[in-house]
Amino acid sequence: MNKKKLLDQIKASGVVGAGGAGFPTYKKLEASVDTLIANAAECEPLLYSDKDLIKKKSSELIEGMKLSIELVGAKKGIIAIKEKYEDLIQLLEKQLPGNIEIFLLPDAYPVGDEQVLVWEVLNRIVPEGGLPLEVGVVVQNVGTLFNVFNALKNNEPVISRFVTVLGEVEKPFVADVAIGTSISYLIDYAGGVRKALQDRFKILEGGPMTGKLVEDINQPITKTTSGIIVLPENHYIIHQLEARESLIIKKAQSYCCMCQSCTEVCPRYLIGHDMRPDVLMKSVSIFKRLDTTAYLCCECGLCEIYACPMDLSPRLVARQLKQKLLEAGIKNPHHSAPNRVHTIREFRQIPGNRLIMKANLRKYKVVPDSIKTKLSSSIIQILLQQHIGSPAKPVVKVNDKVTQGQVIAKMENDFLGADVHSSINGNVIEVTDKFIKIKK
Ligand code: SF4
Ligand code: SF4
Secondary structure (H helix, E strand, C coil): CCHHHHHHHHHHCCCECCCCCCCEHHHHCCCCCCEEEEECCCCCCCCCHHHHHHHHHHHHHHHHHHHHHHHHCCCEEEEEEECCCHHHHHHHHCCCCCCEEEEEECCEECCCCHHHHHHHHHCCCCCCCCCHHHHCEEEEEHHHHHHHHHHHHCCCCCCEEEEEEEECECCCEEEEEECCCEHHHHHHHCCCECHHHCCCEEEEECCCCCCEECCCCCCECCCCCCEEEEEECCCHHHHHHCCCHHHHHHHHHHHCCCCCHHHHHCHHHHCCCCCCHHHHHHHHHHHCCCCHHHHHCCCCCHHHHHHCCCCCCHHHHHHHHHHHHHHCCCCCCCCCCCCCCCCCHHHCCEEHHHHHHHCCCHHHCCCCEECCCCECCCEEEEECCCCCCCCCEECCCCCCEECCCCEEEECCCCCCCCCEECCCCEEEEEECCCEEEEEC
C-alpha cells in the first residue's frame, strides 16, 4: 500500500470531516496512531442522519474503516455507538472483522464530542486545546468513513450526504441529498412548514444544540450539513441564537449569580480541563478580562440550554471572547494534560431524553421517514469553501457542461482544503469566488 497515493486519492475526492467543521480527511489520516474510533454517537438530539447511513451503508462504512485503520497504522478500530440502538449494533456486529470492535456508549450529551468520546472509549484524556492524535487516536465520523470507502474503492468523490429534515414540517424525513441542494427544496419535500405557523418560523442548520441560524432559505446544503430543523421563531433556542452580540456580555455582567450550575455540567471541566464557565463569566463581568480559557470551550451549549437559571450563555460569551482574543493576536496558551477526570463526572452526564425535555424539543422527537432515492434540486449551488482551510478555485466557467462527479473547483498548490465536485449533470449558470451554480 502506497500511503501517499491513497491520501492523494482521498484529497482529490474532496473528503472532509462529515460530522464537524469539515477538516480535510487526508490531513487527519497522515497521522500514525494505535486506535481509530468511528464516531457513531450522533449525540445531537433529534438527528437521524448517521443512523440512516449505518442502516443503509453498514458494509461500506466498515470497509472505509478497514482502509483508514491501515492508513494510520492502527492496531484496532472501535465503533462507538449508543447502546440504545440495538438494531444497528446487531447489523454491525454481523460484519465485524477481527480488528474492529464495538463500544457501547451511554445515551448522554455530548458523548460524541471528540474529547469526551476518547475518554469514554479509551479512558485517555486529550490535552487542553489538543487533538486525539496526541493520545494515539484518530476519530472519524461514520459519514467520513463511508466517503473514504467511496474515494478509494469506487473512485467516487463526495457529492452527497445524509441529511435529516424535521421540526415544524409536515413530513419529517432523512435522505441522501446532493451537495448544493437548496434548503427550501428540502423543506418543500417535507410537505412545507406547518400551516399554523404561517411565516413565524426560523431554520437551524445542524442539530438543535450546536446548529446555526439559516439566514437565507435558498442557502445550499454542504458536505457538513447534518440536519435542517424548523422551529417557531419564539422557541428558546432561536431566542438565544438571535441575542444581539452587544447584549450577550452585558447580560452576563448584570445577571450572573455565580451559581456554578454551568460548570457542574460543562463536559470540558468534567474531563479535567481548566474550563470553568462560571469563572469565565466572572472574568468578563467583574474583571473585564480577555480570559483565554474561552479557547477550551467546545460550544456544546449545555451551560446555556440546560443549566443556566438566568438564561445566560457562557457558550456565546466564550465564542465572542475567542474572536476578540484572535483579533488581539492572543493564541491559546492552555495545553496541560490532566491525568484524571473530575470525580463528579459520572454523576453529571446529561441523559438525551432529559435534554430534549429541558430544551423543549419533545414535540419534534420523531423517527423521520427514510427516503430511498437521492434528492437534489433542479439548480444546485456548490460552495467553494465547505471545509477548514482555503476556498477551492473554480476550474469551470458559465455555459460549461458538467457531469456528476466532475471536479469544478480545485485547491491551489499545497493549501489546506478540499476539491469540489459537481453533484449533478448540468450546465454551469453562475461562477463567483464563493460558489458555482449548476442547472440540471
Ligand atoms: S458551551 Fe458551555 S458547557 Fe459546553 S464546553 Fe462551553 S462552557 Fe462548557
Ligand atoms: S449557570 Fe448562569 S448564572 Fe450560574 S454561574 Fe453559570 S452563567 Fe452564571
